[in-house]
Amino acid sequence: MSSRVGIIGVGMTKFGELWDRGYRDLIVDAGAMAIKDAGIEGDQIEGIYVGSMSPGLFAEQEHVSALVADYSGLRGIPASRVEAACASGGVALREAYLAIKSGEMDIVVAGGVEKMTDIPTGSAAVALMGAGDQELEAFKGVTFPSLYALMARRHMVEYGTTIEQISQVAVKSHNNASLNENAQYPFRVTLEQVMNSTLIADPLRILHCSGITDGAATVILASEEKAEELNNDPVWIRSSSLATDSIALHDRKSFSRMDAAILAARKAYKGAGIKPEDIDFAELHDCFSIAEILAIEAMGFCEFGEGGKITEDGETELNGRIPINTSGGLKGRGHPVGATGIAQAIEAVLQIRGDAGKRQVKGARTGLIQNVGGSGATCVVHILSGEKE
Amino acid sequence: MSSRVGIIGVGMTKFGELWDRGYRDLIVDAGAMAIKDAGIEGDQIEGIYVGSMSPGLFAEQEHVSALVADYSGLRGIPASRVEAACASGGVALREAYLAIKSGEMDIVVAGGVEKMTDIPTGSAAVALMGAGDQELEAFKGVTFPSLYALMARRHMVEYGTTIEQISQVAVKSHNNASLNENAQYPFRVTLEQVMNSTLIADPLRILHCSGITDGAATVILASEEKAEELNNDPVWIRSSSLATDSIALHDRKSFSRMDAAILAARKAYKGAGIKPEDIDFAELHDCFSIAEILAIEAMGFCEFGEGGKITEDGETELNGRIPINTSGGLKGRGHPVGATGIAQAIEAVLQIRGDAGKRQVKGARTGLIQNVGGSGATCVVHILSGEKE
Numbered sequence: 001m002s003s004r005v006g007i008i009g010v011g012m013t014k015f016g017e018l019w020d021r022g023y024r025d026l027i028v029d030a031g032a033m034a035i036k037d038a039g040i041e042g043d044q045i046e047g048i049y050v051g052s053m054s055p056g057l058f059a060e061q062e063h064v065s066a067l068v069a070d071y072s073g074l075r076g077i078p079a080s081r082v083e084a085a086c087a088s089g090g091v092a093l094r095e096a097y098l099a100i101k102s103g104e105m106d107i108v109v110a111g112g113v114e115k116m117t118d119i120p121t122g123s124a125a126v127a128l129m130g131a132g133d134q135e136l137e138a139f140k141g142v143t144f145p146s147l148y149a150l151m152a153r154r155h156m157v158e159y160g161t162t163i164e165q166i167s168q169v170a171v172k173s174h175n176n177a178s179l180n181e182n183a184q185y186p187f188r189v190t191l192e193q194v195m196n197s198t199l200i201a202d203p204l205r206i207l208h209c210s211g212i213t214d215g216a217a218t219v220i221l222a223s224e225e226k227a228e229e230l231n232n233d234p235v236w237i238r239s240s241s242l243a244t245d246s247i248a249l250h251d252r253k254s255f256s257r258m259d260a261a262i263l264a265a266r267k268a269y270k271g272a273g274i275k276p277e278d279i280d281f282a283e284l285h286d287c288f289s290i291a292e293i294l295a296i297e298a299m300g301f302c303e304f305g306e307g308g309k310i311t312e313d314g315e316t317e318l319n320g321r322i323p324i325n326t327s328g329g330l331k332g333r334g335h336p337v338g339a340t341g342i343a344q345a346i347e348a349v350l351q352i353r354g355d356a357g358k359r360q361v362k363g364a365r366t367g368l369i370q371n372v373g374g375s376g377a378t379c380v381v382h383i384l385s386g387e388k389e
Numbered sequence: 390m391s392s393r394v395g396i397i398g399v400g401m402t403k404f405g406e407l408w409d410r411g412y413r414d415l416i417v418d419a420g421a422m423a424i425k426d427a428g429i430e431g432d433q434i435e436g437i438y439v440g441s442m443s444p445g446l447f448a449e450q451e452h453v454s455a456l457v458a459d460y461s462g463l464r465g466i467p468a469s470r471v472e473a474a475c476a477s478g479g480v481a482l483r484e485a486y487l488a489i490k491s492g493e494m495d496i497v498v499a500g501g502v503e504k505m506t507d508i509p510t511g512s513a514a515v516a517l518m519g520a521g522d523q524e525l526e527a528f529k530g531v532t533f534p535s536l537y538a539l540m541a542r543r544h545m546v547e548y549g550t551t552i553e554q555i556s557q558v559a560v561k562s563h564n565n566a567s568l569n570e571n572a573q574y575p576f577r578v579t580l581e582q583v584m585n586s587t588l589i590a591d592p593l594r595i596l597h598c599s600g601i602t603d604g605a606a607t608v609i610l611a612s613e614e615k616a617e618e619l620n621n622d623p624v625w626i627r628s629s630s631l632a633t634d635s636i637a638l639h640d641r642k643s644f645s646r647m648d649a650a651i652l653a654a655r656k657a658y659k660g661a662g663i664k665p666e667d668i669d670f671a672e673l674h675d676c677f678s679i680a681e682i683l684a685i686e687a688m689g690f691c692e693f694g695e696g697g698k699i700t701e702d703g704e705t706e707l708n709g710r711i712p713i714n715t716s717g718g719l720k721g722r723g724h725p726v727g728a729t730g731i732a733q734a735i736e737a738v739l740q741i742r743g744d745a746g747k748r749q750v751k752g753a754r755t756g757l758i759q760n761v762g763g764s765g766a767t768c769v770v771h772i773l774s775g776e777k778e
Contacts, residue, residue, distance in 0.1 A: 022524070053451055054445050054451050055519075056443050056445040056446045056516065056519050057445045057446065057449070057451075059523060060446070060515060060516075060518070060519055060523050060527065061519055061522075061523040061524075062442055062443050062446075062472060062474055062516075062519035062520055063442075063472070063473060063474035063519060063520045063521070063636065063762055063763050063766060063767065064472075065472070065473050065480075065633070065762075065767065066473065066474075066633045066634070066635075066636045066762060066763065066766035066767045067522070067636045067766075069633045070633070070634075070635045070636045070637075070640070070766065071636075074633075075633055075634055075635055076632055076633060076634070076648075076649070076652060077632070077633060078630075078631035078632065078633065079473070079631075079633050079767070080471050080472075080473060080480050080483075080484060080631070081471065081472045081473060082469050082470065082471055082472075082484075083451060083452070083453075083454070083469075083470045083471075083472060084452060084454050084455065084468075084469060084470060085451055085452035085455075091454075091469050094469075095469060095471075095484060095487075098484075098487055098488050098491040098493060099487050099491075101490075101491035101492060101493065102487040102488075102490035102491040103490060104487060104490065126449060127445065127449075127451075129449070130444075130445050130449055130450055130451035130452060131451055131452045132452070133450075133456070134448060134449050134450040135411070135450075138449065241467075242467035242468075242469070243465055243466075243467065244454070244455045244458045244459070244463075244464055244465060244466060244467070244468050245455070245459075245464055245465070246455075246459045246464055247452060247455045247456045247459045248459075251459070259465075260465070263465060373452055373454075373455060374452050374455065377452060377455035377456075377459065378452065378454065378455045378468070
């Protein structure tokens with residue numbers, strides 16, 4: 001067993017409508033960048049985990065584990081695809097971490113990829129609804145914006161959260177995205193623009209919703225021994241946790257708290273031996289702006305019900321008390337579903353290395369990343385740090 | 390790190406056209422049987438791995454990890470879906486094994502499930518072709534029977550393998566299936582019936598091909614410490630290996646040898662510290678009858694080119710030198726793709742426990758199971774034994 005696991009290389013494509021690149025091109029591009037960043041050769045890689053939500057419905061292609069190994073020039077090595085809807089990337093990171101902890105491998109790639117824009121938007125909506133309960137939600141006409149709209153409405157009723165506060169999440173995300181050259185939407189939006197944008201599922205408007213995105217992201221993990229042998233300066237995965245909840249929203253205890261996120265956060269903090277106040281920044285799963293508020297609260301960055309208020313007060317901004325989604329988040333950076341969890345890890349690595357450029361959080365040493373599948377049925381949390389312990 | 394991992398419980402549904410049971414029913418049924426068999430309570434389970442190839446294309450349902458945890462009454466615990474086409478079950482077994490080896494969990498479920506008969510056969514063929522290369526094979530009209538037909542023809546040319554020998558694989562598998570109450574096709578067929586059945590892709594006929602099947606299978610794994618604490622008598626996973634090759638058949642070095650299977654076998658034997666002659670029986674991936682011949686050779690049970698001959702000579706029969714597919718194999722037992730790798734593990738456990746009834750191999754103590762994805766792009770091999778070392 002390797003006692004510790006570190007990230008020694010990162011690479012990602014630009015996120016967006018990438019009509020000149022196919023599924024396999026995207027993930028190979030990201031992988032090659034990560035290998036270069038790690039300063040290793042491809043033949044040092046001992047295993048691959050690919051997070052991808054629905055290549056079957058997006059491209060009639062399954063078995064992407066072997067496809068990725070093949071097109072990366074790594075035929076032969078163990079490759080597995082993992083899937084947990086929009087948390088597929090986070091689960092890939094976790095399984096790669098566990099594979100190294102098992103002692104069976106020393107250098108493992110965790111990649112995430114989705115190619116969503118090659119099919120009509122209606123078909124993409126069908127694919128994405130596969131993250132919910134097909135029989136009890138999708139078949140009845142429920143869509144993801146409507147599920148998150150229910151959560152938003154309930155949060156507003158229970159806590160007095162305002163649509164201005166929810167909208168401010170998007171304003172902040174776009175501010176940060178404007179500093180990220182890989183972002184799908186690298187521009188600012190005003191509160192008025194968000195609040196007057198097209199209504200999708202009341203109270204959520206289009207500028208509260210992440211887009212349909214192509215993209216891939218890859219990180220390379222190594223055991224402590226191997227990282228030291230390579231003379232690499234890793235960002236350490238201090239803990240990894242995964243929790244689940246009912247697949248259908250209507251079966252939850254609460255619409256205004258995300259229990260899987262709360263449970264995963266508790267386990268992650270315990271595993272790392274730290275508290276929310278030790279976290280310098282976080283990448284949270286803002287597939288819809290209300291989701292960031294739920295996540296801020298679940299991660300313990302404020303009391304339940306206060307997520308909207310601390311956003312409005314600027315505490316989650318780049319120079320605030322707890323910067324959230326410095327990358328631009330799912331809203332601003334884009335949300336190629338399987339790639340998102342890995343892109344979150346990359347942002348954390350860049351911040352901890354001090355390589356985040358104009359969006360650098362001063363003194364960032366420890367960050368939390370949180371990736372959600374569906375309406376909260378899966379939640380993955382990792383704590384990353386420049387400090388080994 | 391847990392030094393050893395054992396299987397402490399098994400459960401599977403009947404395989405077949407199960408029109409009265411849905412996807413979630415099947416896997417919950419199999420899981421409940423495994424929990425009962427292990428003599429544990431559900432709340433002792435710390436993690437779930439679900440192998441499923443294409444619930445997206447078969448039922449527009451992704452995110453089956455959370456779905457399975459939810460409907461099994463295990464909301465909260467970590468659940469991941471893994472996929473590697475028809476090797477998804479084998480990969481689920483492997484990832485559960487690695488999770489225990491990592492030291493993060495002590496009791497983990499590995500399940501496999503597919504519900505293939507709810508959509509038209511043509512749509513199922515599209516889904517299954519997702520196991521190959523969508524852009525370079527499927528899009529050109531290639532189907533899986535045609536890929537394996539190419540392999541069969543090449544084996545016949547290179548080694549003089551006859552269609553009678555290939556057909557004898559199916560005769561043997563059906564003989565064994567007739568002794569298995571969970572088999573989809575529990576009846577015998579004659580050599581003449583196989584050789585005169587409908588031609589699908591020359592030289593392969595319909596009785597050389599596995600069917601379209603619904604079914605689920607579950608095993609429960611435990612660390613050595615936990616198995617002993619539970620006073621359970623496990624079947625030990627002596628080694629687990631996974632290897633890959635090109636996703637498309639045309640990129641392989643050879644059509645008559647399956648390199649990923651050869652590599653996975655070599656690693657599995659090395660991991661377990663044993664040789665092919667130490668294996669008492671094997672479950673091999675006979676999606677098409679020629680695949681069993683390729684697998685017999687890749688696993689080292691005979692020289693390359695001799696697989697047809699040893700089949701014809703009866704060496705792979707129930708009372709032969711190396712009994713293959715005592716369960717009936719994919720051909721006789723059925724092939725609900727994601728469930729197959731787990732069903733193979735269950736057959737091995739039953740044989741090693743001495744619980745295989747009329748198809749019991751005398752003195753079976755050590756078995757090998759081999760699960761293939763696509764035309765050989767993924768191969769998973771596990772060696773299971775009643776002996777701890």
